[in-house]
Amino acid sequence: MRLNISDIQHFCTGDGEGIRTTVFFKGCNLCCPWCHNPETVSSAPQILRYADREIACGRNVSVAALVAEIGEDGEYYRASGGGATLSGGEPLLQAEGAAFLAKSLRSEGTEVLIDTAGCVPFSAFEKVMPYANGFLFDVKACTEEDYARIGGEFFLVRDNFGKLTKAGANVRARVPLIPNFNDGKEYCEKMCAFLRSLGAEKVDLLPFHRMGSAKYAALGKTYAYRETPPMSLQRAEEIAAIYKKYFQVKIER
Template identity: 30%
Template sequence: MTVRVTNIQHFSLDDGPGIRTTVFLKGCNLTCPWCCNPENISFEIENYIHNSQKESFGYDISLEELEKEILKDEVFYVENNGGVTFSGGEPLLQIRELKPLLKSLRSKNINICFETSLSASSDLLKIAIEYINEIFIDMKILDKKEAKNVLNLDLDLYYDNLELINNSNIDHGNITFRIPLNNEYTLKEDNIKEILKCIEKYADFNVEIFKTHNLAESKCKSLNQEFAIFSPVDDEALNEVLEKIQELNSNARIISL
């Protein structure tokens, strides 16, 4: 059995506790205008020209080969509580294919983390929950109509999946909301109010906020995709949001991605 990936990044420090191997899975059903990994949106392998050479975003890898890649860093996991992080794209969309690998990694006591937008069916999430130690959950636009129009996100499904995670056996100290902030969408006053309501409901989850950036512009050009340029978020606005969140949840911080 194979899965489709774009990159396997060793020695990652921002994708969960300790030193980690991050596996970027290809394919996502969202259309976030600020996406920093546009090469992971399409499920198809995409060709492009770089320095007059034909290159590709995406390749298929067997579960056996992927496990070998992950276990290359096993000694580092043991030393600092690291592990493997599945990112994307939306990794839940390949969870059925990943299941035998997850089962094998858990048998070896490898810490497993997922980064997800929760834009997958609850049945797929339930499979992942069996094996997850840590999880990062995107929190973006929480207005139902705008979430659908801008992100293609079903907000009812998002909240249903949040409840599944909340009621699971995953330690709440290992659950983290990640909130990308930009002036054009997520920093709108009404959206921040909805974000604060959600954080208050799940006040024992961790929260990380960060500024969206324009670093994916070159990838979009390679893929002949339009790229939306976002105005810079100033530090004052970022800190103001952090203060509001910390009134509800002390486990909140600013990160840089």
């Protein structure tokens, strides 16, 4: 079996506990204007053209090759409590392949987390649930209107998150803090109420940054947030204080 991926990053520390290898699947069904991985949105191969170089993005890789490469860092996973994270893009758009990869990694003793936005049928989750140690579930908004703005379907996020928690899956909510979208005090309170209704207990907050801005220019695209300053740590901590009233909270830096 083969998978369509954009990149593999080793020694990651922000995609779950411990030292991890993150596999970025290519293709996403959302259109978040703040996305810092714009090269993962299209499932088609692309060229990122920088001033001094060109980088091909998008390759079809066998699961066996991925398992071999990820397994090279096994000692770091064991020492740090880490493992592999399947991210994207949206890995559950390739649910059958993601499940096969996760099963293969687990058979080698590697922990697997699935990083998903959840805007897929629950049948996609059912394929990977037997092999995933947990889910990093990106919750970007708490209203149907706001999900429609980014091409998503609110009811899928709501239903899928709820079904995972009811099934006893290890689920951690991840909320990107986006200026003028979901970072207002009133909105944060509504988001907390929404997450509580889904049974969330742990929340990672991801403060807005512009580290992917150069990729937009390299792809010939305009970055909608090019004039928006990164969120300060002080502002992120103010927001975290709201979430901490209800959840175990971690600010990802």
